[in-house]
Amino acid sequence: MSFPLFRRITPGLAFGLALIAAFAVMVAVPGLIAHQSPIAIEPSRALQPPSSAHWFGTDDVGRDVFSRVIFGARVTLGLVAGSLLIAALLGGGLGLAAGYAGGITDLAAGRLADMVLTFPPVIAGVVITGVLGPGAANLVLALSVVYLPTFFRIARSGAIAEAARPYVEAARASGSTEFAILRRHIFPNVLPLVVLQYVILFPLALQIEAALGFLGLGVAPPTPDWGAILEQGKNFILVAWWLSLWPGLFLLASAVAVGILGRALQSGPGGM
Amino acid sequence: MLGLIGRRLAAAAVAAFLSALAVFLLMRAVPGDIVGQMLGQSGNDRTAEAALRTFFGLDRPLYLQFGDWLWRTLQGDLGASWYQGKRVTAMIGEAFGVTLQLALMTLLVSTLVGVPLGMLAGIRAGSKLDAAIQAFAMLGLSAPVFWTGLMLLVGAVAAFGWSPPFAWMGPTEDLADNLSILLLPVISLGLLQAAAYAQFVRGLMVAELQRDHIRTAIAKGLPPATVYGVHALRNVLIPLTTFVGLILVQILGGVVVIESLFSLPGLGRLILSALQGRDYPVVQGALLFVVLIAITVNLVIDLLYGLFDPRVRGG
Numbered sequence: 001m002s003f004p005l006f007r008r009i010t011p012g013l014a015f016g017l018a019l020i021a022a023f024a025v026m027v028a029v030p031g032l033i034a035h036q037s038p039i040a041i042e043p044s045r046a047l048q049p050p051s052s053a054h055w056f057g058t059d060d061v062g063r064d065v066f067s068r069v070i071f072g073a074r075v076t077l078g079l080v081a082g083s084l085l086i087a088a089l090l091g092g093g094l095g096l097a098a099g100y101a102g103g104i105t106d107l108a109a110g111r112l113a114d115m116v117l118t119f120p121p122v123i124a125g126v127v128i129t130g131v132l133g134p135g136a137a138n139l140v141l142a143l144s145v146v147y148l149p150t151f152f153r154i155a156r157s158g159a160i161a162e163a164a165r166p167y168v169e170a171a172r173a174s175g176s177t178e179f180a181i182l183r184r185h186i187f188p189n190v191l192p193l194v195v196l197q198y199v200i201l202f203p204l205a206l207q208i209e210a211a212l213g214f215l216g217l218g219v220a221p222p223t224p225d226w227g228a229i230l231e232q233g234k235n236f237i238l239v240a241w242w243l244s245l246w247p248g249l250f251l252l253a254s255a256v257a258v259g260i261l262g263r264a265l266q267s268g269p270g271g272m
Numbered sequence: 273m274l275g276l277i278g279r280r281l282a283a284a285a286v287a288a289f290l291s292a293l294a295v296f297l298l299m300r301a302v303p304g305d306i307v308g309q310m311l312g313q314s315g316n317d318r319t320a321e322a323a324l325r326t327f328f329g330l331d332r333p334l335y336l337q338f339g340d341w342l343w344r345t346l347q348g349d350l351g352a353s354w355y356q357g358k359r360v361t362a363m364i365g366e367a368f369g370v371t372l373q374l375a376l377m378t379l380l381v382s383t384l385v386g387v388p389l390g391m392l393a394g395i396r397a398g399s400k401l402d403a404a405i406q407a408f409a410m411l412g413l414s415a416p417v418f419w420t421g422l423m424l425l426v427g428a429v430a431a432f433g434w435s436p437p438f439a440w441m442g443p444t445e446d447l448a449d450n451l452s453i454l455l456l457p458v459i460s461l462g463l464l465q466a467a468a469y470a471q472f473v474r475g476l477m478v479a480e481l482q483r484d485h486i487r488t489a490i491a492k493g494l495p496p497a498t499v500y501g502v503h504a505l506r507n508v509l510i511p512l513t514t515f516v517g518l519i520l521v522q523i524l525g526g527v528v529v530i531e532s533l534f535s536l537p538g539l540g541r542l543i544l545s546a547l548q549g550r551d552y553p554v555v556q557g558a559l560l561f562v563v564l565i566a567i568t569v570n571l572v573i574d575l576l577y578g579l580f581d582p583r584v585r586g587g
């Protein structure tokens with residue numbers, strides 16, 4: 001990865017980076033922003049519209065929606081970031097190995113990747129979480145499986161392209177071991193592709209995470225997750241719109257922020 | 273060309289077979305099947321449990337269960353639902369009618385909105401209009417479809433006091449009701465896909481307008497409408513045709529959530545409820561159907577590419 005990452009910091013990119021910083025704070029120290037408990041139930045104040053005491057209103061069991069949305073950042077964004085990391089490490093590693101080694105390993109892994117990719121991503125996610133049941137672990141498993149093949153393909157094609165370069169031949173002729181070539185030459189050239197893919201896939205994975213939460217297939221209540229809050233809000237949509245407005249806006253804002261970053265990286269000067 | 277078709281068909285068949293096998297194994301690998309659900313809490317009756325397992329064929333070895341299912345499926349028989357007793361093919365047929373109507377209307381709306389927006393942004397690249405269209409595309413791509421749907425519903429009720437009818441109506445039963453039920457789902461899904469179109473077409477247009485033949489066309493004084501609408505559009509259409517396929521597959525995924533939100537009896541809802549009930553024949557049949565559609569669409573894209581661009585055929 002070469003620096004500088006961006007050709008220039010446009011106002012749009014500055015906006016995106018500022019949003020990312022804001023979400024980072026929410027994930028790191030939610031208690032600093034929201035002072036009320038995200039899970040404390042208080043039926044006497046159920047379904048109150050936004051007020052100075054509860055900026056985003058309260059839900060059907062009287063929980064503070066502002067706190068739930070702020071604390072939800074860690075759950076939702078954390079799950080997506082973690083799942084994609086697993087997919088990138090496994091898929092990227094496998095792709096690197098398969099692309100460089102070729103042969104039967106490559107063929108078998110390629111067929112498996114094709115198989116997962118035949119399902120539209122949401123449907124694959126629904127099937128995995130629907131069969132295994134809701135819960136954070138199954139959600140992470142589903143998201144990782146859905147995106148692993150994409151990382152596999154990117155890393156594989158990158159490794160194949162690099163392995164054919166003359167300098168690899170030169171390194172081999174000068175006595176480098178295959179592992180050393182893989183580590184010193186192929187890996188550093190494939191890494192930026194995988195990192196960029198991570199950023200590009202993040203908003204898409206976020207959509208799926210939210211959709212699964214919305215279908216009741218995500219993390220179990222009362223954990224505050226944006227998709228799960230939307231699922232809960234759906235039943236009160238015509239009496240308590242605030243329950244649905246805010247988590248959706250936060251989903252939208254985080255997807256936009258990462259989307260802006262992805263676009264800037266794609267057009268960056270460093271070949272990324 | 274025939275070689276290309278043959279290779280692609282073979283790869284598609286392998287992918288379909290593997291995905292059917294994966295779904296089959298996944299469902300049987302986890303605890304809890306229809307028998308457990310039927311017996312519920314009083315599930316200590318071992319005789320009843322064994323009898324039901326035998327009835328559903330769940331006591332047979334896995335390879336026999338799968339082989340049997342595969343053999344019947346190849347003959348066009350997907351079996352019957354374990355809950356309703358209805359033929360799975362009939363259930364898929366009914367549900368797919370709803371999903372297909374939703375998907376085609378979404379495709380129509382998003383193409384009519386997204387393609388002109390993308391062309392406009394590409395032609396006026398760098399202008400305020402371009403920035404606005406790109407911002408729209410970014411927002412449309414980032415907003416969760418079901419949230420857009422929820423907000424549209426709130427907006428429609430608040431602004432017009434209107435909300436869609438609850439019970440599903442087919443287009444042949446009552447067209448007005450049918451269209452008003454589909455209005456919000458089509459807008460929420462269409463917005464996302466229009467944004468995808470706008471972004472894609474803008475990129476194509478910008479690249480196309482930098483090419484020599486466009487400069488020549490402008491230099492020899494052709495009216496802008498001819499330059500953009502004929503010379504540029506012709507080259508943009510080829511990649512665009514293949515993009516339509518991608519959009520269709522995406523819509524197919526998006527309908528799962530939107531059908532659940534708006535209570536539309538389509539494929540997505542069929543799959544969801546069958547998964548919850550562990551209705552194996554329905555899950556397997558409906559998923560195979562979805563996978564076959566996705567594969568067919570991708571196959572058509574590949575072949576269209578070969579048709580448009582002869583260089584692909586050899587590879």
